[in-house]
Amino acid sequence: MRISTAWMYQQSVNTMLNQQDALDESENQVSTGNAINVASDNPTGAAQIVGLNHILAQNTQYASNMTAANTRLSTESSTLSSVSNLLNSINDVGLSAMNGAMSSSDLNNMATELEQYRDQLVQLANTTDANGQALFSGTSTTTTPFVTNSTTGAITYTGNDQQSYSSIGTGLQIANGDPGSSVFMNIPAGNGSFVTAAGASNTGTLVVGATSVTDTSAFQAATASGPINDTITFGANGTYAVTDAAGNPVDDSSGNPITGTYTAGGAISFDGMSITMSGTPASGDTVNVQSDTASNTQSVFTTINNMITALQSGESSTALNNTLNGQLQSLNQAMSSVSNTEVAVGSRISTLQQQQSNYSDLSVTYQSALSDVQNVDMATAISNLSLQSTALQASQQVFAKIQGTSLFDYLQG
Incomplete structure (x- = not known):
């Protein structure tokens, strides 16, 4: 079998090129820290990396949603606590007004106090979150939900009855607010069963x-x-x-x-x-x-306005007490509505905290899996780099020596 000089040269060059490619790959792994830099390095591993990165990106978005929802719900919880305290103060004024010793001047002063409480309540009901979105306007978060008529003092609701939600997992959502219609407006009158x-x-x-x-x-x-x-x-x-x-x-x-x-x-x-x-x-x-309490509903603002009107009316003690007793029952229903909403919000915050903990653990697991697939074993990569560099140098030296050898050199030897 005849081995031509051209063939021998080509084989040597191919060997050096292959060694150079392997060396380049090792150098790339050492410099980037990645075992897979292009899909051709490891197609199966590359597909795993894409999938894991997609999951981690989803988890990052869910974590962001949960943080925003938690902040919003915490603001709502704090606001509802303030509302509850305010309604207690209004209840105290109503009870005090049913003292037969009160003069008309005293009752008018109480009416003025209730007007101030009403305005504070409207302000609380219009509370916004950190992004300036209303807490109690349903899904119409850019709308100021409660508007006061400057002439009559009547308060109207301009939001909607829908509940806004945040996505906190695959197929999992949580309410991040409550419509003002359910918290402040559609309150059953009387004791909730009859009036x-x-x-x-x-x-x-x-x-x-x-x-x-x-x-x-x-x-x-x-x-x-x-x-x-x-x-x-x-x-x-x-x-x-x-x-x-x-x-x-x-x-x-x-x-x-x-x-x-x-x-x-x-x-x-x-x-x-x-x-x-x-x-x-x-x-x-x-x-x-x-x-028929379904048709006998009234907003907490109407309840307060009715109390104000009664205190300003100059009614007899009997008529005033009857009016105030009825309105205080409705006020108690409003207090129950706020309390129930507080409990619901607290439950949602608890759910969020549990979900955040779960996703934190999952993220660690997925990051570890991604690291196993994507990150190179640096000690092994550096060892390979050293061996491949030595092998390439040896191949180059051998080729250089063979290249300088001829038949005459052989005959002379």
Whole structure:
């Protein structure tokens, strides 16, 4: 077999080129710290790197969303706490106003105090987060949700009823705010189950006090065929009878008309409801009872405005106390609404903290997996670099020696 000089040269050159490529790859690995710099280095590993980087990018975005949601919810929690304290102060003013010793001047001063509280409440309800987005406007976060009519003092809601959400994981979202309509506006009147109101033309000293549902089964049975809209009408010496909206007698569970005699400071109970009262009713005085709380809703701002109007009206002590008692019941419902929202917000913050902890652990796991695939073993890479450099130099020296050798050199030797 004849081996040509050209073939021998080409083989030597190819060997040196291959060694040079291997050396370049090792130098690249040492300089970048990456085992894979182009997909051709390791196609399978390169695909793993792309997938892991995509997951890590998603996790980074979720972490950012969780941080923003946590900040927003923390602001909401703090705001609701301030609202709760403010409503407690309003409740205290209402209770103090039912002191028969208060003069009209005192009552007017209390009305002025409530106006200031109302304005503070509007300001709190319009609180924005760190990005200037309203907390209580639903998804309409760039809108100022509560607007005050400068003439009447009425407050209107300009946001929407939807809840805004943040994506905190694959297929997982969490509410990052609450619409003001549910927190401040659509508050059930009365005790949340039914509403009572003393007749506007009453002439006695009867004051309607606390009300409650004492027998849920009886109350549900009474409302099964429709909302209650009954009237308690008093006769002489505290006797009373209950009639429906058409003026027909209302029967008890035994089919007997509901009647009785009221004792000052006692309660009247029927259809699972209990209504405490004080004072003495005059013959013909009435108390209306309605269970249609879905249509009997009012905003906390309306409740406060009703209290202000009552304090400024110069009504008799009996009429004022009846009005304030009714409004304080509605105020208690508003306080419950705020408290329930606080609990919900606290639960969301807890969920976020748990999710943040989970994603922090996952990120460490994915970063470790990425490092295993992408990062080069530096000790091995440097060792390979040294060996490949030595091998290349040896090949170059051998080639140089062979290149300078001829047949005449062989014959002379």
